[in-house]
Every structure is written in C-alpha cells, then in structure tokens.
Amino acid sequence: MDFDLSEEQRLLKDSLDRLIGDRYAFEQRKAYAQNAEGWSRELWRQYAELGLLGLPFAEADGGSGGGPVETMLVMEAIGRGLVLEPYFATVVLGGGFLRHGGNAELRREVVPKIADGSLILAFGQTERNSRWNLADVMTRARRDGSGWVLDGEKGVVLYGDSAGKLIVTARLGGGQRDREGIGVFLVDAAAPGISRRGYPTQDGLRAAEVTLAGVRVGADAVLGEPGAGLPLVERVVDEGVAALCAEAVGAMAIMHELTVEYLKTRRQFGREIGSFQVLQHRAVDMLIALEQARSMAMYATMMAAEENATERRDAISAAKIQIGRSGKFVGQQAIQLHGGIGMTMEYKVGHYFKRVTMIDTIFGDADYHLRALARRGGSPIAT
Amino acid sequence: MDLRFTPEELAFRDEVRTFFHENLPESIRTKLVEGKKLAKDDIVTWQRILNKKGWAVANWPVEWGGTGWTPVQQYIFQEELQLTPAPQPLGFGVTMVGPVMIAFGSETQKKHFLPRIANLEDWWCQGFSEPGSGSDLASLRTAAKRDGDHYIVNGQKTWTTLAQHADWIFCLVRTDPQAKKQEGISFLLIDMKTPGITVRPIITIEGGHEVNEVFFDDVNVPVENLVGQENKGWDYAKYLLGRERTGIARVGLSKERIRRIKELAALERDGERPLIEDERFREKLAAVEVELKALEMTQLRVVAAERHRTDNRPDPASSILKIKGSEIQQATTELLMEVVGPYALPYQPEREDDDRWNEPPIGPEWAGPIAPTYFNWRKTTIYGGTNEIQKNIVAKAILGL
Numbered sequence: 001m002d003f004d005l006s007e008e009q010r011l012l013k014d015s016l017d018r019l020i021g022d023r024y025a026f027e028q029r030k031a032y033a034q035n036a037e038g039w040s041r042e043l044w045r046q047y048a049e050l051g052l053l054g055l056p057f058a059e060a061d062g063g064s065g066g067g068p069v070e071t072m073l074v075m076e077a078i079g080r081g082l083v084l085e086p087y088f089a090t091v092v093l094g095g096g097f098l099r100h101g102g103n104a105e106l107r108r109e110v111v112p113k114i115a116d117g118s119l120i121l122a123f124g125q126t127e128r129n130s131r132w133n134l135a136d137v138m139t140r141a142r143r144d145g146s147g148w149v150l151d152g153e154k155g156v157v158l159y160g161d162s163a164g165k166l167i168v169t170a171r172l173g174g175g176q177r178d179r180e181g182i183g184v185f186l187v188d189a190a191a192p193g194i195s196r197r198g199y200p201t202q203d204g205l206r207a208a209e210v211t212l213a214g215v216r217v218g219a220d221a222v223l224g225e226p227g228a229g230l231p232l233v234e235r236v237v238d239e240g241v242a243a244l245c246a247e248a249v250g251a252m253a254i255m256h257e258l259t260v261e262y263l264k265t266r267r268q269f270g271r272e273i274g275s276f277q278v279l280q281h282r283a284v285d286m287l288i289a290l291e292q293a294r295s296m297a298m299y300a301t302m303m304a305a306e307e308n309a310t311e312r313r314d315a316i317s318a319a320k321i322q323i324g325r326s327g328k329f330v331g332q333q334a335i336q337l338h339g340g341i342g343m344t345m346e347y348k349v350g351h352y353f354k355r356v357t358m359i360d361t362i363f364g365d366a367d368y369h370l371r372a373l374a375r376r377g378g379s380p381i382a383t
Numbered sequence: 384m385d386l387r388f389t390p391e392e393l394a395f396r397d398e399v400r401t402f403f404h405e406n407l408p409e410s411i412r413t414k415l416v417e418g419k420k421l422a423k424d425d426i427v428t429w430q431r432i433l434n435k436k437g438w439a440v441a442n443w444p445v446e447w448g449g450t451g452w453t454p455v456q457q458y459i460f461q462e463e464l465q466l467t468p469a470p471q472p473l474g475f476g477v478t479m480v481g482p483v484m485i486a487f488g489s490e491t492q493k494k495h496f497l498p499r500i501a502n503l504e505d506w507w508c509q510g511f512s513e514p515g516s517g518s519d520l521a522s523l524r525t526a527a528k529r530d531g532d533h534y535i536v537n538g539q540k541t542w543t544t545l546a547q548h549a550d551w552i553f554c555l556v557r558t559d560p561q562a563k564k565q566e567g568i569s570f571l572l573i574d575m576k577t578p579g580i581t582v583r584p585i586i587t588i589e590g591g592h593e594v595n596e597v598f599f600d601d602v603n604v605p606v607e608n609l610v611g612q613e614n615k616g617w618d619y620a621k622y623l624l625g626r627e628r629t630g631i632a633r634v635g636l637s638k639e640r641i642r643r644i645k646e647l648a649a650l651e652r653d654g655e656r657p658l659i660e661d662e663r664f665r666e667k668l669a670a671v672e673v674e675l676k677a678l679e680m681t682q683l684r685v686v687a688a689e690r691h692r693t694d695n696r697p698d699p700a701s702s703i704l705k706i707k708g709s710e711i712q713q714a715t716t717e718l719l720m721e722v723v724g725p726y727a728l729p730y731q732p733e734r735e736d737d738d739r740w741n742e743p744p745i746g747p748e749w750a751g752p753i754a755p756t757y758f759n760w761r762k763t764t765i766y767g768g769t770n771e772i773q774k775n776i777v778a779k780a781i782l783g784l
Contacts, residue, residue, distance in 0.1 A: 001392060001455045002385050003687045009384070069384050260782050280778035287777065288703050295680030296673075302386045318673045373673070374665035 003298070009069060015050060016077035024081035026348045032084050037162050038206045039084040044117050047085065054115030056095055061104075062112040068239070072246040072301040079250020082351055084205060086120055086159035092243045093158075094121025096236035097167050101184060101223035110165075110186075122163035122189075124154030124210050125233070132364040134169075134233050136177045139212065141170035141185065141226075148222070150185060150193075150215040158362075160208030161198025163189050168212065172227045184229040185221045187212075203354040231309065238316045241363050242300035245323045248359045249297045251352045252290050252327060255334040258349050259283060262338055279337060286330050293326035314376060317369040324366025327356040386683070388455070395456055399463045406432050407469045415468040416643065418752035420591065420733055423506070423548045429470045430503040439472050440481060440501045447485055447497050454689035458682075465635025475507040475544070476500035480553045483570065483623050487611035492572070510540040510554035510573070510597060511620065518772050520555070521564045521617060525599060527556035527571060529606070534558075534571065536579075536602040542766075546582050546595040549575050559614050570616035572608040579603070587762070589755035590732050624768070631701055631767070632708030634679045640715035641672060647722045647749060658722060667721075671714045678707050699780035702773040709763035709770060716757040726750040727757075 005013065023043060032040040047053050055070050057063020071092060078087055095114060098107055113119035130136035139152025150170050160166065166187045174181030187194065193215035198208040224232035260283055263274030273279055300319035306312040331353040335342040342349050360366060388396065411425045433439040441460055443449030452460065464471055481500045484492050499505045516523040525538025536556060546552065552573050559567030573580070579602040585594045611619055645668070648659035658664055685700050692698070720727055726746030733752070744751060764770045778784040 001388055001683060001687055003684050005384060260784065263784060274784040277775070280782070280784045281771070281774045283782055283784060284774040284777045287781065288707060291681055291700075291703060292674070292677040292707065295684060296677045298384075298386060298684075299676065299680050302384075318676050321670070321673045322677050370666050370669055370673075371662075374662065374669040377659075377665070 005069070005073075009073060012070060013073050013077075016052075016073060019046075019050070020077050020081035020083070024083060029082060029084065033204055038200060038204075039086065039162070041117075044085050047087070048115065048117035051115075052087070053091055053117055054111070056091065057099060057107075057111045057115065061107040062115050068242060068301045068304045071239075071243050072297065075243045075246035076250035076253075076297075079247035079252075079355070080254050082204075082251065082348075082355055086122070086162060086206075088240070088243060088247070089123065089159040089163070090114060090119070090121045093123040093236060093240050094165075094167060096239050097121075097123070097184065097186070097223050097232070100235055101229075101232045102186075106186075106220070119165065120159060120163045122157050122160040122166050122208070123236075124157040124160060124166055124168040125237075126155045126157075127153060128155060132368050133177060134237060135179050135182065135230055137169050137171045137182050138176055139168065139170040141172050141183050144216060147216060147218045148183075148185065150187065150212045150217065152212050154210040154212070156201075157208050157210050158201075159206050160189075160210050161196055161206055165189055166194070166210065167223065168210075169229065169233060170212075179230050181227055182229045182233070183226045184223040184232055185217055186223055187215060187217055187221060191215050191217070201358060203358040204351065205355075205358075234309065234313065237363050238312050239304045241316050241320050242297070242304035244359050244362060245293070245297040245300045245319050248323045248327050248356050249290070249294050251356050251359075252293060252330045255330055255349055255352045255356070256283075256286050256290050258352075259286065259334045259337045266339075282333055282337060286333050289326040289329045293323050293330075296322040310376075314373060317364075317373040320364055320369045321366045321373065324360040324369070327360055328366075331356045386680070388459075392455055392459065396459045396463065399460055400467075402436065402438075403463060403467045403469050406436075407467060411470065412467060415470070416639075417749060418756045421470060423545075426470050426473060427503050427506075430472050433472060434502045439503075440477050440497075442478065443481060443485060443497075447481075447493065448501050454686050458686045462635040465633060466639055468636070468639050473503060473506065475509050475553075476503070476505065478626065479509060479623050480507050480572070482626055483553070483610060483619050486622060487570075487615075487619050489607070489610075491607065492610065496572075505550045506545070506548045508543050508546045508549035508552045508575075508597075510543060510552045512542045513539060514541050518769055520620075521568065523555055523557060523568065525554065525556050526560065527558050527569060527604065529558070532606050534604045534606065534609070536571070536573065536599045536604055538599050540597040540599075541585070541594075543582075543595045543597045544593055546575070546597055547584065547592065551575060552597065553610075555616050555620055558616075562614065565617040567614055568616040568620075569613050570610040570619045571604055572610060573599075573602065573604050574608075577602050577604070587759060589758035590730070591755065591759060593759075625698070625701070632678055632682050632704035633712060634675065634682055634708065637675050637708070637711050637715055640712070640719070641668070641675070644668060644715065644718050644722060647719070651722055651724065651747070664721065668718060671711060671718065674707070674714075675711050678704070678711060681707070699777055702768075702776045702780075705767060706764075706770045706773050712763050713760050716753075716760040719753045720757050723747070723750050723753045727754040 051064050052074060054063040055066040055074065059065045091114065098110055127138055139150065142149045152170060154168055166189050168185050168187060170183050170185060172181050172183050193213045195211045196208045198206060201207050263279055263283060264272055266273050296319040300316055303312050303315035334349050335353055338349055341347050407429060411429060414421055430439050438450065440448050441450045441452060442457060445451045477500060481497060484496060511520060513523050513525060525540060527534040527536045552575055554571045554573055555568050556571050557567050558569040579600040581598040583596045584592045585596060586592055587594065645659060649657050651658045653661055682704055685698060685704065729745040731745060731751040
C-alpha cells in the first residue's frame with residue numbers, strides 16, 4: 001500500500017507543472033484557441049520533445065514505457081491548464097487502440113509518428129442514436145475482396161477535424177446493439193468518401209461530425225479481431241475514462257483553489273467574505289467532493305490496467321460516477337461562490353466549470369454509469 | 384504508487400481474519416450482525432481474548448504492550464474488526480486515556496493503569512461534555528479546587544457513554560477560573576466509586592441507554608490522579624482527540640452493513656420479486672457503495688501518509704473522514720429502513736444484558752433493531768465534534784479561512 005510517486009514520476013510531474021505554468025496562463029490559452037485548428041501545433045511539438053506523446057507506448061515500439069500513473073499525471077496537468085491540444089484523443093484513445101489492438105508491424109509504423117507529433121488520431125464511436133452504449137453501432141462494414149467498405153456517420157469525434165487518421169467502429173453483422181459483430185478500423189482521414197465537419201465544443205475544445213460514404217480500407221486496417229472488436233473498445237474506453245477522471249480532478253482542484261482564494265480577497269460588509277461560516281462550509285464541502293474524486297481517480301488509475309474486464313468495468317463506472325457528481329458540485333459551487341464574476345467569459349473559473357461539465361458527457365455520465373453498475377449488481381467494494 | 388496491499392500485508396490480514404473467526408464467540412458476532420446491543424460481559428470477554436493474544440492495545444508503544452505494527456497493519460486490524468464484525472477494544476481506555484497517560488502521565492499512573500486498561504480490569508468513561516459545554520467544550524465549568532493533597536470536584540458531565548459500567552472516568556475540570564478558558568483546564572482521573580458521584584441514565588430517542596449524566600458533589604480526588612501538569616489539560620485533550628486519525632470513518636462497519644442490506648433485501652419480497660431486484664433500490668445502494676469506495680481510498684491515502692508524518696498533531700484530513708464516514712453510516716441505516724418496510728413499526732425493545740428474550744419476534748426476526756439503529760445512528764454526525772464543527776476545523780486548518 002503506497003501512494004507515493006517514484007523519483008521518475010516526481011520529475012515528470014515537476015516538468016508538467018513547469019510546462020503548464022510557463023505556457024498555459026489563461027491569456028496564452030486564449031491565443032492558442034485562435035489558431036485555425038483551435039490548438040497549438042507548436043506546443044504539440046514541445047510535448048513531443050518532452051517525450052509526453054510517446055509516454056504510454058512500449059520502448060520496443062518507439063515509446064517510453066509509461067503506465068497508467070504516468071498518464072494520470074499528464075491528464076491531471078492537462079486538467080489544471082485546461083490544455084487544448086489533442087492528447088486525450090491521440091495518445092490516450094488512439095494510442096490505446098494501437099497498444100491493445102495493433103499488431104507489431106502497425107505499431108512500429110504508427111507509434112513513432114504519434115511520438116514525434118506528426119500524427120493526430122481521433123476515435124469515432126458515438127452515433128446519433130447510440131448515446132453512450134458502446135455496442136450500439138449502425139455504421140456498416142462490408143467485405144470487399146480482402147478489405148472492407150465503410151458506410152455511416154460518427155458524431156462528436158473529438159479532434160476529428162485535426163486527425164490524420166481516424167479510428168472508427170463499424171458493424172460487420174448482427175443487430176444494432178449486439179455485442180458481437182463490431183469491428184474497429186484505422187482509416188486515413190483523407191481517404192475518398194470521408195467528409196468531416198469540424199466545430200468547437202462548449203468547453204473550447206474541438207470535435208467533428210464525420211461521414212463515411214463507401215470508404216475502402218484494406219485488411220490491415222482492422223484493429224483487434226474483425227467482428228469481435230467490442231472488448232477492445234471497452235478496454236480502451238475504460239483507460240480513457242480513467243484518464244478523464246484525472247483531468248477532471250486537475251480542473252476541480254483549480255476551481256477549488258480559485259474559490260478559496262476569492263473568499264480570502266473579496267470583501268463585502270467590511271470583511272472578507274471567507275469569514276462567513278456559510279461560505280466556509282460550502283468551501284469545505286467542495287474540498288470533500290474534490291478529495292473523494294481524487295481518491296476515485298487514483299482507484300481508476302490502478303484498475304485501468306486490470307485484465308479482469310468485469311472488475312475493471314465496475315471500478316471505472318464507480319470512478320466516473322464519483323467524478324460526475326463531484327464535478328457538478330464543485331463546478332456549480334465555484335461559480336456560485338464567485339458570484340457575478342464567475343459568470344463572465346473573461347474570468348477563468350467558468351471555463352473550468354464548462355470542461356468538467358463536458359467530461360461528464362463523455363463515455364457515460366454519472367447516472368448512466370450508476371444504472372450500469374446497479375444492473376450488474378456490482379459493488380466495487382472488496383472485502 | 385501501488386494501491387494494493389503487499390503480499391506481507393495480505394498475509395497479515397489473513398492471520399488477523401483467521402484469529403477473529405476462530406476466537407470470537409459466535410453469540411457476540413451474531414448480536415453485532417443483527418444490530419443488537421452488546422452486554423458488558425461481551426466486550427470484556429472479547430477484549431481479554433485479544434489481550435491474551437497481545438492485540439488489545441495494538442496502537443500503543445511496544446514497551447506498554449503495543450504491537451509495533453505499521454499504520455497499514457493498524458488499519459487492517461481495525462478494518463477486520465469491523466468486517467467480522469467483532470467489538471472494538473473499549474476506546475475510552477485503549478484509544479483515549481491510555482495514550483494520554485503514556486504521553487503525559489506519571490510512571491505510577493502508567494504502571495498501575497495501563498495493564499488494567501489492556502485487560503479491561505478498569506472500564507473507563509469520558510467526562511468532557513457538560514450541559515453548557517458541547518461544541519464549545521473549552522467553556523466547561525466543572526470545578527476542581529485544590530485542598531491539600533486533594534482536589535474537590537463539583538459540577539456535572541453529560542453524554543457520558545456507558546458510564547453505567549464504568550470504574551473510572553477521565554475528566555476535564557477547571558482548576559483556574561481566572562485564566563483564559565483553554566488555559567485553566569486540568570485532566571483528572573476519578574474513581575467512580577468515590578462518594579459524591581451520581582450517575583443518571585439518559586434514554587436516547589430509540590429507547591436505549593448508552594449515555595448518562597454524571598454529577599460531582601464535593602468529590603475528593605487525590606492529587607496524584609492529575610495527569611501531567613495542572614492547567615495543561617486542554618493540550619492533552621487536543622492530543623487525545625487528534626490521535627484518532629484513521630478508523631474514525633468506520634469503513635469496515637459500513638461495508639458490513641452493506642453486506643447485511645444485500646442479504647436482507649434478497650429475503651424481503653417486493654411484489655413478485657425480491658427487493659434487491661428493484662432497479663431504483665439497486666441504484667440507491669450502488670450510489671452509497673461508490674461513496675464508500677471513495678472514502679476507503681481517501682482513508683488509505685491518510686493511512687499511507689502516516690509514515691511521512693513527523694509530528695503528533697491532529698491531521699485535519701481526519702475531519703473529512705469523520706464527516707463523510709458518518710454520513711455514509713447514516714445512509715446505510717436509511718437503506719435498512721427501506722428494506723424492512725412496514726415492519727419497521729413494531730417497538731420491540733431489547734432487554735439490557737439479557738439475550739434470553741423469550742417473546743417471539745413480531746414480523747421478520749431481523750426487523751426489531753432496524754428502526755432503533757436508524758434513530759440511534761443520528762448521533763454519528765453529532766458526537767466526536769459535530770460535522771459542522773469538523774467543517775470549521777477544515778476551513779481553518781486546511782483552507783486557511
């Protein structure tokens with residue numbers, strides 16, 4: 001039982017803190033968002049130089065062999081800085097598909113491009129009717145000689161507009177929500193038949209609606225087993241949720257810091273408003289919600305690599321529930337305790353609130369996971 | 384970072400678990416599972432079994448009979464007690480007055496009292512709260528006036544848990560009425576048999592007798608029963624209250640309750656199916672489980688941080704554990720109320736110190752203690768410093784507000 005970081009992990013954390021401190025002040029972030037793609041390619045190259053983009057990949061594939069704890073540290077820093085670059089889409093999700101579903105040849109080809117910053121990936125899962133059910137896939141994959149033809153529409157593909165390659169789920173057979181019959185495909189984003197409509201998201205990030213119309217891919221485009229891709233998707237998404245939990249904790253921590261700072265400086269009725277007990281207790285309730293979330297983000301990090309899919313899923317659901325509930329409380333109260341200034345676009349707390357709110361809508365909100373966990377009869381409580 | 388127990392820690396857990404299962408009398412375990420009251424003898428019997436094994440005062444320094452376990456081992460031991468479930472060693476002696484004597488008491492006090500605490504020869508109770516001094520404890524007024532080699536104590540203590548069994552009481556008393564309120568308080572050990580002491584039961588809302596009022600009317604206390612220095616009692620009390628950093632959340636107890644909720648909700652039918660299959664009920668239960676899992680991880684973070692601590696000051700994080708732990712404990716009692724449904728209603732008091740209750744139960748045999756436990760458990764957000772006081776502590780000590 002040990003919550004300490006290793007020496008290397010501490011160094012990583014320090015360098016991340018420095019990076020966010022130097023390069024991600026609120027005004028700097030605004031400038032990055034003005035770029036055509038909505039984020040900074042220049043910073044992306046810096047992440048590559050720092051080794052962040054190759055972090056979770058095996059050394060044999062051109063990475064640096066980091067694990068879930070390293071990803072947690074990066075994502076928490078991303079949460080603290082409200083980082084705009086597509087780390088989650090490219091390294092966590094895209095990288096996850098390659099690590100768990102890509103053969104050695106593919107990994108040797110693609111991982112170095114991720115690590116050096118030249119390749120952006122995006123994962124297309126959501127469809128108009130799927131909500132968060134990973135098995136609900138209507139995009140079709142038809143056999144075409146040794147390859148496949150893909151037809152369908154994917155929505156809210158995070159960084160789908162910037163991506164050089166897309167990873168999409170498509171149905172080879174079976175009904176709309178069957179667990180069997182799902183394939184995962186790695187597709188060149190410039191392939192004929194793909195059209196993308198990029199847009200900003202509520203929290204200032206990017207996403208795209210992607211249409212696939214008769215998109216031809218080779219046999220080597222399949223990640224994992226054709227027709228049995230769902231366990232791969234679930235595994236990658238579970239790792240992704242653990243990473244999002246860490247990001248949310250970073251953002252919540254900043255909201256709490258900003259709020260406590262505000263309570264200490266804002267004066268009304270001739271005194272600091274932090275001297276009022278009702279506000280003190282609210283700030284403590286926020287701290288409790290934050291610490292409970294932090295605990296569950298650590299738990300999710302520990303369980304993200306769990307091979308037993310049932311245990312992993314239950315743990316990840318439990319974490320996402322806690323993050324969703326804590327995030328909503330901390331975010332809403334951060335705005336409330338700031339009063340009017342918290343409502344303004346020019347002040348940063350609202351941007352953190354928006355990011356944490358949107359994290360709840362990715363890969364299942366708190367209620368979705370609560371229902372799922374309850375149905376499975378699953379208690380994550382080990383005795 | 385590795386949040387799993389090491390193989391050594393797991394082996395230790397198995398050793399503790401096996402010992403508990405082999406040595407705890409089944410009648411005691413059953414009472415705890417069913418939410419019934421323990422008799423004094425149950426608690427004494429179990430603590431003596433633990434003491435024979437060398438585990439009654441696990442948290443003390445080795446020279447006074449402690450185990451020298453790591454914080455994680457201490458945690459595992461507590462957790463296993465709650466999961467079994469087995470009675471805790473009597474806290475007033477083992478976690479409160481014992482450690483205070485070890486830190487501040489005289490050699491004579493230590494040599495005489497500590498072995499008797501370990502073997503529960505002396506049942507201790509706590510004389511802190513007074514009718515006018517609850518959350519504002521330092522305003523206490525029970526007075527001890529020096530008279531030669533004695534103090535003469537006059538006043539009243541209240542909420543004194545299990546004083547009806549007690550041989551001794553440790554009291555905060557005012558020895559300097561002129562000083563600032565925290566600076567005129569002393570820590571006195573008082574024999575409950577001393578003339579002038581009266582114990583009067585307070586019956587709590589569920590009908591039980593756990594707490595008492597204790598009256599002191601010209602009670603003579605020898606000066607050698609003063610702990611440490613006169614007028615330093617407030618420091619010792621803070622030491623006592625702050626030492627209990629972990630275990631306060633009672634995660635193991637809530638886990639055991641959730642196990643019980645699932646067991647009973649599978650027995651109880653709701654229409655065509657057991658209650659446990661009701662989706663809404665399952666979601667409520669799962670929500671509590673998630674909170675509890677998060678609390679467990681928070682608690683382990685505090686336990687793991689213990690080994691980096693160099694001081695003995697209270698960890699304000701323990702306030703968070705207390706707040707969240709008590710809320711979750713109360714939530715489990717609410718879920719049990721939902722499980723029992725209409726048979727929460729019949730009032731079926733237990734007989735104190737008598738498990739030969741011959742009347743047949745009304746309704747399901749397990750229903751009797753559920754509503755009383757729900758009522759009684761409202762205390763958890765009040766005792767040990769109300770949750771509101773805990774929030775004041777966190778606001779000041781952690782947030783700097």
